[in-house]
Amino acid sequence: MKKILVLSLIVAIGLTFLIGCSSKEEGSIKIGVLLPLTGSQAKFGEMEKNSFDIAQAEINQAGGIKGRQLEFVYEDDTGKPDVGRMGMEKLIAQDKVPMITGGYSSSVTFAAAQVAQKYRVPFMVCTGSVDKITEPEAYDLNKNDGDKFYVYRINPPVSEYASGLEGFINSVVKPKSVMIFHEGTTFGTKGAEAFAKTCSKLGIDVLGTESYTEGTVDFKPMLLGVKEKNPDVVYMIAYVMDAALLMKQSKDLQLSPQIFIGAGAGFTMPAFRENAGVASRKVVSSTLWHQSLPLAGAQEYFDKYVEKFGAENTPDYHGAEAYAAAYVVKDVLNRATDYTPESLKNALDKSDLMTVFGPVKFTSYGKKIHQNKMDTYVVQWINDELKLIWPQSLADADYAFPINYAKEWAE
Amino acid sequence: METFLQTLASGILIGGLYAIIGIGMTLIMGVLNIINLAHGQILMISMYITWVLWHYFGIDPYMSIFITIPTVFLIAEGISKYFLHPLIDKDSILPENQVLMTVGIGMVIMELARTIFTSDFKSISPTTTLRGEKIDIPGYLQNSIHIANISISIPLLIAFSISIFLTLGLFLFLTKTDKGRSVRATAQDKGAAALMGISTAKITILTYGIGSALDAAAGSLLLPIYYLYPDVGPIFTVKAFVITILGGLGSTVGAIFGGLILGLAETFGATYISMGYKDAVGLIIFLLVLVFFPGGLKRFTKV
Secondary structure, rough: HHHHHHHHHHHHHHHHHHHHHHHHOOOOEEEEEEOOOOOHHHHHHHHHHHHHHHHHHHHHHOOOOOOOOOOEEEEOOOHHHHHHHHHHHHHHHHOOOOOOEOOHHHHHHHHHHHHHHOOOOEEEEOOOOHHHHHHHOOOOOOOOHHHOOOEEOOOOOOOOHHHHHHHHHHHOOOEEEEEEEEOHHHHHHHHHHHHHHHHHHHHHHHEEEEEEEOOOOHHHHHHHHHHHOOOEEEEEOOHHHHHHHHHHHHHHHHOOEEEEEEOOOOHHHHHHHHHHHHHHHHEEEEEEEEEEOOOOOHHHHHHHHHHHHHOOOOHHHHHHEEEEHHHHHHHHHHOOOOOOOHHHHHHOOOOOEOOOOOOOOOOEOOOOEEOOOOOOEEEEEEOOEEEEOOOOOOOOOOOOOOOOOHHHHHH | OHHHHHHHHHEEEEHHHEEEEEEEEHHHHHHOOOOOOOOHHHHHHHHHHHHHHHHHHHOOOOOHHHHHHHHHHHHHHHHHHHHHHHHHOOOOOHHHHHHHHHHHHHHHHHHHHHHHHHOOOOOOEEEEEEOOOOEEOHHHHHEEEEEEEEEEHHHHHHHHHHHHHHHHHHHHHHOHHHHHHHHHHHHHHHHHHOOOOOOOHHHHHHHHHHHHHHHHHHHHHHOOOEOOOHHHHHHHHHHHHHHHHHHHHOOOHHHHHHHHHHHHHHHHHHHOOHHHHHHHHHHHHHHHHHHHHHOOHHOOOOO
């Protein structure tokens, strides 16, 4: 009996402590951010964290949220789903954040989103791109739980990454055949599937789909196979250093299709150009963002980032996603009546604002809900700079096509 | 045919590099009786040293072998003497715990690298800024030679040649010198070696250093081919582990064949099955060897 008494006393004290913590009205408003800050994807996580930091400083300088400071609490997911889940639980249970943003890799983001849904805390994804993240069907929900879906996404899903590319391929490249090469992660596999679907829609022959795993030093046997098939387009989904290795070894083998197209991710990063060298020339990639787009603040954000982190660290769409996410957070917090997950969810539902990344408004279509619809674009490495080439109405450079890769590489 | 030859060439070259990583681990396995799970991280240390020497001092990666080998040797001697040996010395500490110690050492090394160098990818990029001057790197660090239609990357070829050279050196050391014979004696029977007047403690520490030094050479050779970040280690720890088992625990000659087999299995798997199953093919061979030749390839060799 005594034991039970003592136990209940401890529980009671614990509870008051917990309540005491969560109900404090003073101090900064904490919002969780889940990113890969270590591990093989840390380069992307770092760019996003830098962007969150810039936005946080700006927002707080401008007076914060109704007089209170905004504070992003970072949790490192190391690029692993299990660590991501743990990080998410820590943010919710220990840091008691009413809302979480971030989410880089597809597999980690999906795992983390399930935790958010379980604890009913809004999770606004800014990069994780596999389609199922915003498809309530993919979650283990009760029948009526579907209306109470807590996952939101700013960036387009991976199946729409190549939508901007479609126009470019259809009206400029007009290929007959394509070879798809992707890394064996969720992002790579789903992206390859989506692109194959796009190709069959456009009447392009898919000669083959090859995947590879992390730690591949020599891609040559596989690239030689590609060379034998002689496709018009080589489409690649790869993270930054593998993207550089792929292009360098394609150059070694003189594998020259009509065009090399990358699917965002690594191909738009400055480190890609640095490491691939001449092999990066005239490579085309789909992208979600470019600083020259007519979006208020886009160029300013780009300049600010470069000024702070050096000219060799130019931000690409990943950074813009994070920066935009920070401003959506600000907007949501400003409109919310209080800072509980429930009222932030209500505010998120009504989001309709313009960011440096484009308009943000969460809509439902197909199987997806809370998904922001967005255009994607095409960029090309011209004179060692990433130029926006498609759609032509927005382009800041003329596209280079047809391309004589042998000549580009010879210099 | 062309594809076959290209695959064969790629497989043998990469296998040679794997072999030297594997030999280091197998040597440590033979004498210390533990799987050194910090092996990849030691490789990473060497890669970082090579990168720093290249990036800040313009020292050729192949020349830096003369620096990485002694430096890593000393670091490894330290690790072995102050962290591993005290555990091996006590009979009451199970070998499992010694292996755990290497995991811990590996983690510390990895996080130290992250603190010092951040998570950025480093590599020998085609153009590099050296003392404010933009220079193109020498051709042998990035080009390929073409024989018929087969492309052989020069840095990989150099890596292969130096690996062979170092392996031969190791053999001479193991078979012709007193220290080398002591190492082999300790590996074969620690108790008997001690009775013959060999200081097994010293030999254990020395072996960890030699194994790591080979690993260090591999790191310098790998940098022009691959890229570098703090988490690069585990990828190669796994490869070294597979090679060690393939070759038969503790067998140097076995490890050479283990490395070549792994390299060939991976590239042939990539060409004729699927690139995505590259690792799976390597591991299936690993399982087959365990099932049919539990002792590894060692049973075909005497050394």
